[in-house]
Amino acid sequence: DTGVSQDPRHKITKRGQNVTFRCDPISEHNRLYWYRQTLGQGPEFLTYFQNEAQLEKSRLLSDRFSAERPKGSFSTLEIQRTEQGDSAMYLCASSTGTGNQPQHFGDGTRLSIL
Amino acid sequence: AQSVTQPDIHITVSEGASLELRCNYSYGATPYLFWYVQSPGQGLQLLLKYFSGDTLVQGIKGFEAEFKRSQSSFNLRKPSVHWSDAAEYFCAASGDSWGKLQFGAGTQVVVTP
Numbered sequence: 001d002t003g004v005s006q007d008p009r010h011k012i013t014k015r016g017q018n019v020t021f022r023c024d025p026i027s028e029h030n031r032l033y034w035y036r037q038t039l040g041q042g043p044e045f046l047t048y049f050q051n052e053a054q055l056e057k058s059r060l061l062s063d064r065f066s067a068e069r070p071k072g073s074f075s076t077l078e079i080q081r082t083e084q085g086d087s088a089m090y091l092c093a094s095s096t097g098t099g100n101q102p103q104h105f106g107d108g109t110r111l112s113i114l
Numbered sequence: 115a116q117s118v119t120q121p122d123i124h125i126t127v128s129e130g131a132s133l134e135l136r137c138n139y140s141y142g143a144t145p146y147l148f149w150y151v152q153s154p155g156q157g158l159q160l161l162l163k164y165f166s167g168d169t170l171v172q173g174i175k176g177f178e179a180e181f182k183r184s185q186s187s188f189n190l191r192k193p194s195v196h197w198s199d200a201a202e203y204f205c206a207a208s209g210d211s212w213g214k215l216q217f218g219a220g221t222q223v224v225v226t227p
Contacts, residue, residue, distance in 0.1 A: 004157070031213060042118075042204050042217030043158070056212065091157055100146040100165065100213050105157035 002026070004106035006092050012112045013082060020078045021109045025094030032075050033103060034067060036060065037089040046090075049075060050097060079111075087113045116141050118207050120218035127195050128226050135190040135221050137205030145207040147188040148215070149179055152202045161203075164188060175199070200225040 005024040013019055025032050030051050035043035046065070047057045051072035061067075064083075069075040079086055089110050093103035117140045127133050139145060146165055150158040162173025169181040179190045188205060205218040 006157075033214070035215075040219070042206075042220050043215070045214050045216070048212060048214060050212075056214065093158075095213055100208050100211065102148065102160045102163055103213065103215065104160070105150075107155075107157040110155075 004092055004094055004104050006106035006109050010110050014114050015082055017082055018080045020076055021090055023075045023092030026104055029094035030097040031095045032069055033093045034077055035091040043091055082113050084113050087111055116209055118205055118216050118218040120205055120221050122221045124222045126224045129197055130194050133192045133195045135203050137188045139186050139207050141209050145209040148206040149190045150204045195225055197225050
């Protein structure tokens with residue numbers, strides 16, 4: 001169990017640029033979640049994968065956001081035409097696929113928009 | 115609407131003193147309940163979880179939590195805090211089988227000497 005890995009840890013970019021984050025879940029965890037956390041708040045759910053299928057997306061996930069999980073392994077979260085309001089910590093979590101098993105979180109990617 | 119509320123934004127406690135963090139939930143049925151801890155710049159670590167059964171659950175790092183259905187509460191406690199317990203604590207709930215978590219706003223714990 002090597003834990004959930006997220007890359008990069010920090011990303012600074014100019015408004016209007018596209019960014020992509022990667023999450024490697026714990027091996028054999030078939031569920032993968034993305035959350036967004038702004039300063040002073042708890043994480044908010046963005047989207048969820050069961051294997052390679054994206055099963056739910058939050059209303060927070062505008063059309064500028066897209067997430068994939070090809071082959072049911074790692075996942076990517078892309079933000080197009082970044083805006084100031086996208087500045088946040090993006091957290092990835094994974095869990096096994098039975099019932100409501102606890103989610104294991106990565107250390108997150110902190111995005112700063114200049 | 116479903117919600118998780120942590121009434122205390124910030125708590126200061128002396129090292130060695132007891133700690134209690136409050137969490138209330140509003141769900142149609144009893145959700146799955148969790149407490150997570152987050153150190154600065156890091157992800158969340160699971161402290162404990164409640165699914166069913168015994169209403170007093172034990173977790174890691176000496177933490178425990180008590181589920182009270184009548185009060186819709188799931189409060190976290192530690193008998194004697196250590197300086198390393200300074201962090202932000204999040205209560206979370208899941209009301210569906212997919213495990214999507216809804217978090218409270220968090221409680222920042224400061225430990226003084």
